[in-house]
Amino acid sequence: MQVHTSHDILARLRADDKGALHAIFQSNYQPVCSAIQRLVPxxxxxxDLAQEVFLRFWQKRHQIEITSSLSAYLRRMAINEALAYLRTQRFFEEVSPTVESGADAExxxxxxxxxxxxxxxxxxxxPKCRLVFQxxxxxxxxxxxxxxxxxxxIKTVENQMSKALKVLRHQLKGYL
Incomplete structure (x- = not known):
């Protein structure tokens, strides 16, 4: 995709043109899947992760600033999505390996x-603290x-996160 075409498509996206998203999806779905497939077999x-990439891309269309190519940006989003998935999986495996195997009802x-x-x-x-945390x-x-x-x-975000983590640690101290 040429640079001026990427800028045109981004302008259409920012104007809430779903056709632009469809065009981006059609031309970038396979490369996004390939990037994810390298990490998640x-x-x-x-x-699912590829669809999540395009959903997030649509949701963030007004804030997106692409300094490289659109396809490189989407591949980076795909890799980040796959890594986030792997982190989540690793967390749940560490929390309860027996639960995932279904071996232990208790x-x-x-x-x-x-x-x-x-x-x-x-x-x-x-509410504000919960929203920032989520x-x-x-x-x-x-x-x-x-x-x-x-x-x-950003300082407010930091303060809200600090407050959220402090409250959660206190509420969940029996599990930590």
Whole structure:
């Protein structure tokens, strides 16, 4: 894709033109899948992650600043998405390896209880604090992206994250 074409398509994206997203999807789906496949061997998960890449790309279309090529940007997003998936998988494997194998019903119950307690602890956070935490940990936005999205300073994001982690540590101290 030529540079001026990338700029044209980005301009169309920013104007909420779904046809531009379709064109980008058609020309970049395979390279995005290939980038993910190098890290994640499961074809079904590769397709899910690729769709997530394009969904995030659409959601962030107004903030995107591409300094290289559009295809390179999407490949980088794909790699980041795959790495985030692998980090999540590794976390759950470390938390409860027996739960994933389905070998231990008691461990499954304890895992479900832990997940419920985590969600309840997150719900106890003040609304702004909870939103900052969710954007950071679940949406995997950087502090700068969160600050831009919520129109607050990075320092406020840092303070809210610090507060959230302190509250969560306190609420979940029996599990840590």
């Amino acid at each position: 499961d074809h079904g998960i590769v397709e 461990a499954q119950v304890m895992h479900a209880e832990l997940e419920q307690n985590i969600q309840e602890a997150i719900n106890l956070l003040p 954007l950071s940990r679940f949406e995997e936005l950087s502090y700068q992206e969160i600050a831009d999205k919520l129109d607050i300073s």
